[in-house]
Amino acid sequence: MRSSPGPAPGSLDGPVVSTMGVEEEFFLVDRLTREPVARAGPVIQAAAPVLGDLVQDEFYRCMVEVCTRPSASATDLRAQLAALRATLVGAAREADCALMASGTAVVPPREPVPVTDTPRYRRMAQRFGALVDGGLSVVCGCHVHIGTADRAQALLLANHVRPWLPALQALAVNSPFSGGIDSGFASWRCLEFGRWPTAGPAPLLDTAAYEDTADALVSSGILMDRRMIYWFARPSEHHPTVEFRVADTSADLDTTVLVALLLRGLCAAVLSRAEAGRPPPAIGARQLRAAHGYAARYGSGGLALDPFTGEEVPAQALIGALVMAAAPGLTAAGDLDEVDRLLTALRQRGSGADRQRATFHRTGRLRGVVDHLTEVTARA
Structure with a gap:
């Protein structure tokens, strides 16, 4: 994120409600073939006069x-996300392509998409x-930042929130197709991106252990730098935030806003208990990874593995239990009714993966x- 959310004061008697920010990655697809197309350069050039440093390139040129500015309310966050998407949609149109929000490319590229030409990416x-x-490995995610006081607090929140992240992941699944076929998973992005070192549930770490672990990962050559720590929850290396990285990019804004509100509410709800010295749930890495596997396979409409019980x-x-856990923070922020409304709407229309499959069954075409x-991406 170019501008970081910081903590905002809440009620003296209730949870402290932080600001939030969202990063969304999008595909650029050709208007004729519908496959990913390497036109990020002209799209960013067209969008930059309006968005400035809020738009940036990514690993692949398609x-x-x-990223949003720090936001204190659901209304402001939605308005920012809508404005960012609208500008990108127009910029993509100028570059003779379209903006697509999906965790994976639906129509695969016929030739590998080149990596963006920067020293780090090279x-x-x-x-x-x-x-x-440059093909199946091209995936797009949505990352949510919640403001914290410092790194110690960011790690505290990551430790306490990690058991709830499979439920968040299940809400935002939006990548059933890969390589031109149905993968059988609701979020194939999770499996594809999971091939990268450290991509997965975060270990339980305090500040000293985080520093030692991060240094060891880089010095050993497992990672190139700390920016490659891809845990599902991690402290930002550049901003006073904790970053959550479990969600596919969603075509509809409602899902993006829902995930951000739930994460902020959950952080607010657990913070006071965590700072009082209550230890985080002692859930093993194998069980937590299995819970994420269930979320990737079935999404929000099927089975889940309860990380607490196995x-x-x-x-x-599991999603209902998540809302109950986040309820004190959602109430403090005034978001409880909005979350209930968004969840009801999501249950009625189905997840992003459900809607992708329904469209394919209706049209018979990946295009x-x-x-x-x-x-849907442009409708925002």
């Missing part, structure tokens, strides 16, 4: 990323060449799915 492509194919439960039951996604 991707663009935008080094990454050289060092991790087995992971860089038992199979309906995903909606129809792309057209649906670009239309």
Whole structure:
């Protein structure tokens, strides 16, 4: 993020409500073939006079990323996201392509998409060449930043929130297609991006352990730098935030706003308990990873693995428990009614993955799915 959310004062008697920010990655697709197209340069050039440093390139040249300013309310966050998307949609049109919000490319590129020509990305492509194919490896995520006082607080929140992230992931699944076929998963992006080192649940760490772990990952050559720490929850290296990285990019704004509000509410709810010395839930890495695997496979409409018990439960039951856990923070921020409304609407229309599949069944064409996604992305 170019501008970081910081903590905002809440009620003296209730949870402290922080500001929030969102980063969204998008595909650029050709208007004729509907496959990813390497036109990030002209799109960013067209959008930059309006967005400035809120728009930037990403690892592949068929991707663009935008980030919001720090936001204190759902209304402001939605308005910012809508304005960012509208500008990108216009810039893509000028470059003879379309903006598509999906975790994976629906129509695969016929030729590998080149890596963006920056020194860091060139080094990454050289060092991790087995992971860089310019095709199936091109994925887009949505990252939410919640403001914190310092790194110690960011790690405290990451430790306490980690068991709830599979439920958040299940809400935002939006990548069932990969390589031109149905992957059988609601979020294939999770599996594809999971091939990168450290991509997955964060370990339980305090500040000293984080510094030691981060230094060891870089000095050993496992990672090129600290920016490559891809845990699902991590302290930002540049801003006073904790960053959550579990969600696919969603075509509809409602899902993006819902995920951000739930994360902010959950952080507010657990912060006072965490700072009082209550230890984080002692959930093993294997069980937590399995819970994320269920979320990637089934999304919000099927089975889930409860990280706390290790038992199979309906995903909606786990999501309901998440809302209950976040309720004190949602109430303090005035977001509880909005979250209830957004969840009800999401249950009625289905997840992003459900809607992609429904469109394919209706049209019989992957191009129809792309057209649906670009239309919904632009509708914001």
